[in-house]
Amino acid sequence: MLKDITIGQYIARDSIIHALDARIKIMITTILIIALFTIDTFMGFGLFTAFVLGVILLSKISIKKVLKGLKPILILVLFTLFIHIFLTNGGEVLWSWKFISIESEGVYIGFFMVSRIFILILFTSLLTLTTSPLQLTDGIEYILSPLKRFGVPASELSMMMTIALRFIPTLLEEADKIMKAQQARGADFESGNLIQRAKSLIPLLVPLFISAFRRADDLALAMESRCYRGGEGRTRLHELEYKYYDFVALGMIIILAAAVSFY
Amino acid sequence: MLIELINVSHVYQDENNVKALKNINLEINKGEFIGIVGHTGSGKSTLVQLFNGLIIPSSGTVKINGKNITNEKSNLKETRRHVGLVFQYPEHQLFEETVYQDIAFGPKNLGLNKDEIQARVNEVMELVGLDYDEFKARSPFNLSGGQQRKVAIAGVLALKPDVLVLDEPSAGLDPQGRKQLAELLQYLYQELEMTIILISHRMEEIAELSSRVIVMHQGEIVIDDNPVEVFSKEQKLHKLSLDLPQITEILHRLDERGLKVNTSLFSVSEASAEIIKALRSK
Amino acid sequence: MSLIEISGVDFLYQNENSNRPALQNINLQIEAGDFAVIIGSNGSGKSTLAKLLNVLLTPSTGEIFVDGLNTNNPDNTWKIRQKVGMVFQNPDNQLVASMVEDDVAFGPENLGIPSQEIRQRVDKSLEMVGMSGFQKFAPHKLSGGQKQRVAIAGVIAMEPDCIVLDEPTAMLDPQGRKEVMETVEYLNKEKGITVVHITHFMEEAVDADKVIVMNQGEILHKGTPKTIFRLVKQLKEINLDIPVAVEVAEYLRQENINIPDILSIDELVEALC
Numbered sequence: 001m002l003k004d005i006t007i008g009q010y011i012a013r014d015s016i017i018h019a020l021d022a023r024i025k026i027m028i029t030t031i032l033i034i035a036l037f038t039i040d041t042f043m044g045f046g047l048f049t050a051f052v053l054g055v056i057l058l059s060k061i062s063i064k065k066v067l068k069g070l071k072p073i074l075i076l077v078l079f080t081l082f083i084h085i086f087l088t089n090g091g092e093v094l095w096s097w098k099f100i101s102i103e104s105e106g107v108y109i110g111f112f113m114v115s116r117i118f119i120l121i122l123f124t125s126l127l128t129l130t131t132s133p134l135q136l137t138d139g140i141e142y143i144l145s146p147l148k149r150f151g152v153p154a155s156e157l158s159m160m161m162t163i164a165l166r167f168i169p170t171l172l173e174e175a176d177k178i179m180k181a182q183q184a185r186g187a188d189f190e191s192g193n194l195i196q197r198a199k200s201l202i203p204l205l206v207p208l209f210i211s212a213f214r215r216a217d218d219l220a221l222a223m224e225s226r227c228y229r230g231g232e233g234r235t236r237l238h239e240l241e242y243k244y245y246d247f248v249a250l251g252m253i254i255i256l257a258a259a260v261s262f263y
Numbered sequence: 264m265l266i267e268l269i270n271v272s273h274v275y276q277d278e279n280n281v282k283a284l285k286n287i288n289l290e291i292n293k294g295e296f297i298g299i300v301g302h303t304g305s306g307k308s309t310l311v312q313l314f315n316g317l318i319i320p321s322s323g324t325v326k327i328n329g330k331n332i333t334n335e336k337s338n339l340k341e342t343r344r345h346v347g348l349v350f351q352y353p354e355h356q357l358f359e360e361t362v363y364q365d366i367a368f369g370p371k372n373l374g375l376n377k378d379e380i381q382a383r384v385n386e387v388m389e390l391v392g393l394d395y396d397e398f399k400a401r402s403p404f405n406l407s408g409g410q411q412r413k414v415a416i417a418g419v420l421a422l423k424p425d426v427l428v429l430d431e432p433s434a435g436l437d438p439q440g441r442k443q444l445a446e447l448l449q450y451l452y453q454e455l456e457m458t459i460i461l462i463s464h465r466m467e468e469i470a471e472l473s474s475r476v477i478v479m480h481q482g483e484i485v486i487d488d489n490p491v492e493v494f495s496k497e498q499k500l501h502k503l504s505l506d507l508p509q510i511t512e513i514l515h516r517l518d519e520r521g522l523k524v525n526t527s528l529f530s531v532s533e534a535s536a537e538i539i540k541a542l543r544s545k
Numbered sequence: 546m547s548l549i550e551i552s553g554v555d556f557l558y559q560n561e562n563s564n565r566p567a568l569q570n571i572n573l574q575i576e577a578g579d580f581a582v583i584i585g586s587n588g589s590g591k592s593t594l595a596k597l598l599n600v601l602l603t604p605s606t607g608e609i610f611v612d613g614l615n616t617n618n619p620d621n622t623w624k625i626r627q628k629v630g631m632v633f634q635n636p637d638n639q640l641v642a643s644m645v646e647d648d649v650a651f652g653p654e655n656l657g658i659p660s661q662e663i664r665q666r667v668d669k670s671l672e673m674v675g676m677s678g679f680q681k682f683a684p685h686k687l688s689g690g691q692k693q694r695v696a697i698a699g700v701i702a703m704e705p706d707c708i709v710l711d712e713p714t715a716m717l718d719p720q721g722r723k724e725v726m727e728t729v730e731y732l733n734k735e736k737g738i739t740v741v742h743i744t745h746f747m748e749e750a751v752d753a754d755k756v757i758v759m760n761q762g763e764i765l766h767k768g769t770p771k772t773i774f775r776l777v778k779q780l781k782e783i784n785l786d787i788p789v790a791v792e793v794a795e796y797l798r799q800e801n802i803n804i805p806d807i808l809s810i811d812e813l814v815e816a817l818c
Contacts, residue, residue, distance in 0.1 A: 132644065133643050166643040177350065178356050180312070180317045181348075182356060183317060184315060184350070184419070185343075185369040185422065186368075188340070202358065207356050207357065207358050210355075214638075215637070218635055218639065219639065221596075221633070222638065222696075225601055226626070226630070226641075226651055226652040226655060226699065226700070227627060227652060227656055228655050229655065234654050236660055236663075237653075237654060238647075303720065407587070437586050437784050464719050506719060509790065513790060513810055513813060520817075521818065522817065531792055531796070534793070539800050542817070
């Protein structure tokens with residue numbers, strides 16, 4: 001059910017990858033995303049995947065778990081693949097029937113794009129798998145904090161993310177419960193055409209929103225009573241501190257990315 | 264046999280793979296009032312969700328009215344018409360603009376016509392003690408918590424189920440709200456001959472209302488008997504860290520201290536009368 | 546001066562159409578070290594009163610002093626909120642962070658406490674509520690009673706003089722209720738923290754120093770548990786739950802059986818045998 005959506009949910013392990021500073025991990029991920037888009041051969045993808053697999057091994061998270069988390073994006077991947085296979089023209093015609101034709105360019109680009117998406121999500125999910133949501137939001141706050149003087153509310157943004165992360169599991173659980181309660185009253189979420197299905201979600205969404213608002217109200221009170229007044233003057237339980245191996249890792253990635261791009 | 268569970272086990276498919284139910288065999292007959300007690304996490308809620316196919320067990324067979332519902336997915340809607348389920352804090356699932364529409368949601372899903380729906384809404388509102396003309400056009404969200412709960416229960420009753428399952432229906436209600444609920448359940452059971460399955464932490468409620476009590480512990484049924492028998496097993500319940508009804512606790516303690524009283528009374532007034540009688544004859 | 550002094554307080558919600566004030570002419574003192582229990586049914590104004598103590602609301606008329614600080618003065622707000630911590634009813638809606646230790650740290654972080662000291666406070670607070678070892682847990686993996694204890698730890702970590710608990714047990718199962726009450730009693734008796742516990746379960750008032758009964762925005766009775774529990778009839782009239790032992794004692798008294806004031810099953814059994 002809904003609860004099974006676990007793209008990149010944090011898995012605590014005692015590994016080098018987990019110990020890396022969140023800011024460094026965010027920077028590394030960004031660099032790798034750019035590098036990935038400069039790769040234009042399957043060979044490059046292969047090497048890149050090998051590298052990511054290495055990182056997974058270092059993170060001590062089983063590959064099975066990582067892949068299981070990717071299941072929900074399978075549809076997106078297949079969709080992309082089919083779009084390209086059927087709609088991209090060029091190259092030899094491999095197969096055709098009436099107005100539909102599959103051409104070699106489409107197959108090539110299809111698989112190319114799919115590989116790219118797959119690798120992209122694989123290693124970005126690694127970021128969230130190995131970094132606790134709190135470190136992640138802290139990291140983002142630090143990275144954004146130079147923008148504070150231009151009026152970007154970095155601390156507030158990161159607080160919003162923290163809260164969102166805290167409440168996602170609670171709301172998913174709740175959605176599951178409401179869904180069951182409505183099914184028990186004969187609601188049908190599974191059949192009918194698209195419009196009927198969208199309509200059938202009303203009994204789920206209305207209570208869910210009401211509950212989310214109630215929770216938001218309660219939470220705002222609770223936060224106020226615990227002296228929350230914005231980011232100013234706040235300290236942290238976990239101060240982010242760079243360690244030497246953070247820079248080692250960053251350096252390695254920069255060299256690697258440069259090598260990949262020039263190759 | 265209304266509900267029959269044969270060798271039912273259930274494991275939740277998530278990261279913890281909790282074994283929620285272990286090899287349950289259970290028969291529930293028409294006209295029973297069953298109280299289910301047990302700790303949070305003992306499997307009570309999982310168990311009752313089997314009764315109308317909201318959960319399909321990992322293994323074993325569930326039969327409702329003799330029909331196996333564990334392998335015929337298509338008929339679940341039909342099953343749900345027979346087994347009504349009121350979840351914990353059911354007022355959290357209200358969604359319509361008016362009380363009338365919310366209660367009518369179930370009957371509408373059953374495909375009833377307008378007149379039938381209206382008749383049912385009218386009927387169940389009277390049952391739960393909400394005046395039809397006063398409340399039908401009001402928004403459920405502007406009602407008090409107790410009234411919202413009534414609307415939600417009415418919404419399930421409107422399906423006219425043979426079996427009504429309620430998960431902690433009295434949680435958060437004040438004494439008056441609890442009393443009204445108890446009276447409703449008693450009426451449904453005695454006058455309308457509905458089969459009732461009640462999950463509750465309030466042993467008082469269970470003892471006073473049910474004809475049969477099922478005690479669950481770590482996914483298993485550990486006691487299944489009438490309330491007098493169940494609540495005489497003081498030691499066993501304490502071991503499961505479950506409480507006796509307070510009044511039963513008092514009677515037991517007095518009995519142990521040599522004041523001979525009948526320990527099988529569950530109403531406070533009756534028990535008090537019994538204590539008075541015992542004191543006077545001492 | 547008492548830790549909390551409430552004098553002549555009325556409170557009227559601005560947005561509602563009803564003209565009946567949520568609180569009317571409240572006068573109350575709570576001493577440092579007290580275990581005060583406020584009981585009342587839904588709509589009695591008890592939650593409103595709780596919010597006034599923590600400056601989430603300020604009185605429409607009258608004044609409240611916390612440790613000598615007037616809640617009407619906006620300059621005092623944050624000082625008072627540090628002195629009076631608050632725990633709410635719904636365990637799910639007051640935990641901010643997705644890890645227990647980060648949630649407990651939330652208050653001290655807001656106060657600007659240095660990070661090393663936060664660490665100590667977090668661990669100490671979790672130990673005080675019996676939740677050591679749960680530092681890295683996600684809140685949604687905890688039971689209701691555990692979540693409430695984490696919420697209490699989050700308040701204690703701010704080192705308040707007083708904790709106000711607004712129906713912390715209302716949504717819990719018996720096990721959770723027991724855990725929370727034991728924790729609160731421990732903090733009061735052993736750690737000397739003043740407690741204002743708001744509830745509609747009368748059993749939870751048995752061990753109080755002071756019981757305040759509220760109804761329709763007014764204080765109906767004030768006194769020790771024994772004097773309050775004698776008022777069985779009045780309490781039933783305002784829709785409160787009477788502990789069964791107290792009710793039985795009342796039945797016996799009606800039959801002219803002489804029973805002293807009792808609060809619990811133990812005392813009832815002692816009195817009868």
